[in-house]
Amino acid sequence: MAPQARAEAGRALRDALLPVPEVEMAGTIAAYVSIDPEPDTRGLLFALWKRGTYVLLPRLLPDGDLDWASYEGPDSLAPGPRGCLEPTEPPRGPGAVASADVVLTPAVAVDGTGVRLGRGGGSYDRALARVGPAILTVALVYDDELLPAVPAEPHDRRVRAVATPSRGLVRLDRPGRT
Template sequence: MTGEEFPHNAAAKQQLRTRVLDARAALTAAELATTAELIADHVDALLDRGPCLAAYVSMGSEPGTDVLLTRVWARGVRVLLPVLLPDNDLDWATYEGPGSLAAAGRGLREPRTPLLGVDAITDADLVLVPGLAVSRDGVRLGRGGGSYDRALARIARVRPPIPTMVALHPGEVGLAVPAEPHDRTVNLVVTREGVTRPG
């Protein structure tokens, strides 16, 4: 099913995206830097239980991940990062430090290391995804391309389940996110305030 089959939900999602992005645009560089440090602290504390993190390279006013990526990679955690494919699906490659990233389309930075395949995400012990908001029941609002919904669908087939987490700013948690059939939920939310479960 496509968003066109649920026009009211699709329109409501776009309105919510606009609202969140407008609020993010008002954040200062100092606020974003503090958020990046705190999110690194919170996520790093969870990785003592697993050697592999699938994450992403943040951009703009997203909660920053650069500090996290560098920190956990430096202490030996295997980090997988997405590479956007032409059909909006995500392949994955290993992060090998800040110098392993290169500018890509749409303002993204992606690893220059060999591609591992779309199913490589299932090797992770924790998956951190971007988002704009999350509902009380874990429905994540993305940017509308469906890339991470496909990735999360692959994770959903793995047993035992792989914890999935969305990184957000505090005011983006517990919002009314309209759901469509393709939407995937997350188990955890990380903000500068800590790690919580939706709801």
């Protein structure tokens, strides 16, 4: 993905997510620093932080699980495993994601029932398993990554919404939900 397209997608996602009521009211948001080719999340992270939202970012643990630490601006990030930028603040533990009012996740693709396809490590499935059923979980993807169906495994955790650059936040239908 060209850097300009990543940046444009990131701006569109930022502008779509900031006014979402759950995002506006959130005291804590768990998010992530995007890597190429994902839509750029740096502008969204900075905007959330500047308006006083407590932003948690993941730190990849050796076993593939995610620890979490606070984002204290762009200078609080350092290179981590697999080309990711990670927070340099003290870790708060894998369970810290449970305190988030909103959880933003990366995805390679998402379908209309919230099944998300990640990069295969299961890190976000473990993190999402710690999040309560009423918490808004959102996968951030490009328009063409919202698909009719994606493969699902028994351990996969569904997201409750997807955000795309052109459609903004789309709340998803989930099987068994009334």
